[in-house]
Amino acid sequence: MIEPLPTIAGGQVKVPTDPGLGNSLDPDAVERYRVSDDYRVQTPRHRLTFHTGTAGNRTYGNMLKIREDYRRNRNTPVQPNVLSDDGTAEFDDVWMRAWKTRI
Incomplete structure (x- = not known):
């Protein structure tokens, strides 16, 4: 869902020096996984x-x-x-x- 994927080395992610996290959302993935506003997870009663x-x-x-x-x-x-x-x-x-x- 994000591009580019963060690089993980030694269990750590390098923090960018520029503002933000250095990633952007993939709009196609966001649309693919979108659920309606009234969606509720069905849990056993x-x-x-x-x-x-x-x-x-x-x-x-x-x-x-x-x-x-x-x-x-x-x-x-x-x-x-x-x-x-x-x-x-x-x-x-x-x-x-x-x-x-x-x-």
């Missing part, structure tokens, strides 16, 4: 259910919600159960709700 002792079971759709819950309530989840997306409507329904807030 998992439902994360934890037994929290006295608080019972809690189901989350993402790790951020677990962190928020722990910081707010000081509940440390234990005994994780991770359920991968099986393509069912039931999984989709629970995952969508758990993504927004713990259930």
Whole structure:
């Protein structure tokens, strides 16, 4: 994607003395690898259910919600159960709700 390729010697790249990095983008390569502005990487979906002792079971759709819950309530989840997306409507329904807030 850049021209010319930097020369690497002894695990180091020589820093140019002129302004910039001394390379330019290959516009054909940029166009070839361009993605749409609304492109999102598809990652596997998992439902994360934890037994929290006295608080019972809690189901989350993402790790951020677990962190928020722990910081707010000081509940440390234990005994994780991770359920991968099986393509069912039931999984989709629970995952969508758990993504927004713990259930």
